Amino acid sequence: MDISNHSERPEELEGRNYIRWDSKGVESIPEGEQEDIQAVADMINDIQKAQYNSHRHCYSGTHARTQGIVRGTFVVPDDLPKHLKQTELFQKGGEYEVVARYSSEPGDPGLDDRIPQPRGFAMKLFGVHGDMFDAGKDYPTQDIEFNSTPALDLATAKVTKEIIDLRINYGGDQKELYKRLEKRPDTDLQKYRDTVRNTHLESTRQYSQTAYRFGDYVIKWCLVPDSETQRKLYDETVKPDDGPDVLHRWLQNFHKEHDASYLFQIQLCENLEDQPVEYAGKVWDPEKYPWQTVATLKIPKQDSFNYERKMFWEDHMRVDPWHGLKTLQPLGGPNRLRKVGTCLVSFHLLVEFRLWEIGVLTDRAMPVYPASSALRRKMNGRKEINVKSIDEIPGMA
Numbered sequence: 001m002d003i004s005n006h007s008e009r010p011e012e013l014e015g016r017n018y019i020r021w022d023s024k025g026v027e028s029i030p031e032g033e034q035e036d037i038q039a040v041a042d043m044i045n046d047i048q049k050a051q052y053n054s055h056r057h058c059y060s061g062t063h064a065r066t067q068g069i070v071r072g073t074f075v076v077p078d079d080l081p082k083h084l085k086q087t088e089l090f091q092k093g094g095e096y097e098v099v100a101r102y103s104s105e106p107g108d109p110g111l112d113d114r115i116p117q118p119r120g121f122a123m124k125l126f127g128v129h130g131d132m133f134d135a136g137k138d139y140p141t142q143d144i145e146f147n148s149t150p151a152l153d154l155a156t157a158k159v160t161k162e163i164i165d166l167r168i169n170y171g172g173d174q175k176e177l178y179k180r181l182e183k184r185p186d187t188d189l190q191k192y193r194d195t196v197r198n199t200h201l202e203s204t205r206q207y208s209q210t211a212y213r214f215g216d217y218v219i220k221w222c223l224v225p226d227s228e229t230q231r232k233l234y235d236e237t238v239k240p241d242d243g244p245d246v247l248h249r250w251l252q253n254f255h256k257e258h259d260a261s262y263l264f265q266i267q268l269c270e271n272l273e274d275q276p277v278e279y280a281g282k283v284w285d286p287e288k289y290p291w292q293t294v295a296t297l298k299i300p301k302q303d304s305f306n307y308e309r310k311m312f313w314e315d316h317m318r319v320d321p322w323h324g325l326k327t328l329q330p331l332g333g334p335n336r337l338r339k340v341g342t343c344l345v346s347f348h349l350l351v352e353f354r355l356w357e358i359g360v361l362t363d364r365a366m367p368v369y370p371a372s373s374a375l376r377r378k379m380n381g382r383k384e385i386n387v388k389s390i391d392e393i394p395g396m397a
Contacts (some may be wrong), residue, residue: 005186013292014083018268021213026178026269026277027331035155037337042353043164045375052379055109063120065104068251068304069234069313071396072098074264075296084266084294086215087327089142096125096142097390098297101313102201102251102304105147105193109151113247114238120231121206121223122319126390136261136323139386143319146206149196153189155281156333158215163190189281199303201251202260203234203381211269211277212321218269219278220284222291227260229254248305255304264295275331315376316385317393323386 078093100123
């Protein structure tokens with residue numbers, strides 16, 4: 001998958017014909033999507049229950065293995081060109097405190113680091129103000145998620161249901177799983193996760209995979225390692241004798257000795273046929289649609305594996321792309337899959353979610369993110385805590 005960058009002069013990029021986020025065809029909800037979302041929520045809960053039976057602790061249905069949690073600063077410059085001064089977050093320069101988590105994407109917290117799989121990065125920005133979605137309106141935060149593969153194999157709600165079902169039934173037998181994947185039209189996309197470069201997490205480029213509103217426009221975003229040390233370490237890959245926790249150790253050693261820097265870049269949508277929003281399995285060609293830098297993430301030297309903050313994040317926190325600014329609205333089917341309590345979730349589901357939370361309905365699952373989070377809190381005897389300041393997170397001092 002080509003992830004190269006193409007450089008053009010800012011004035012050329014400013015004058016291009018970018019698609020508005022509310023244009024016809026940007027989003028189109030397929031028939032049966034809500035039923036697919038409910039089926040996925042059920043399967044994610046089944047994965048969590050299986051992990052609980054193994055570990056006697058319930059983890060997130062995906063990105064279960066924490067590799068490190070760090071504190072940093074998200075810096076927005078004041079001199080962005082007009083077409084990039086979008087949303088309350090980028091309209092003017094500013095600095096925002098950040099807590100960020102490195103992870104391995106599968107739902108197994110004990111996954112051996114020597115097994116090549118997508119890696120994740122999620123961050124929560126503090127001190128963000130503007131018109132927020134109801135789910136996070138009381139918290140001045142913006143949640144942003146990434147994955148190390150530029151295209152999402154779970155490209156629609158329907159595909160997600162089909163693929164998670166295959167992984168549950170055949171995930172322990174790769175040969176048998178591949179037989180079934182090879183019957184699909186998206187075989188290469190589904191197999192790509194097993195061939196990713198297994199290298200330093202701090203050196204790995206990260207992607208939104210799915211589309212988001214960006215003020216007037218539609219974007220995808222990425223996070224690009226920007227220090228010389230981070231770029232050099234990308235050349236090193238995991239070896240069989242490195243041990244099952246090598247990525248955690250490499251990351252911890254790096255952050256103890258080095259500052260980290262990442263470019264936060266966006267890719268604007270210009271052609272819905274070439275840059276689909278509803279189907280997240282296609283890479284938006286960076287040669288045609290260049291990445292443009294809108295901010296920098298700075299992470300100073302620190303211990304990236306503090307046990308107190310790790311347990312607080314896993315047991316109490318949740319990063320959700322629907323927690324934040326309306327002008328950064330998640331778009332497309334995969335993001336609706338994550339949605340919490342909006343008009344796309346029927347009233348009876350909202351009622352059942354509340355009944356499930358208080359223990360009246362014990363066998364029902366809700367839309368994916370709240371379903372995963374609610375089950376995790378219930379089985380671990382923990383409450384969800386929506387922090388308003390980074391200082392509310394233990395171990396961040």
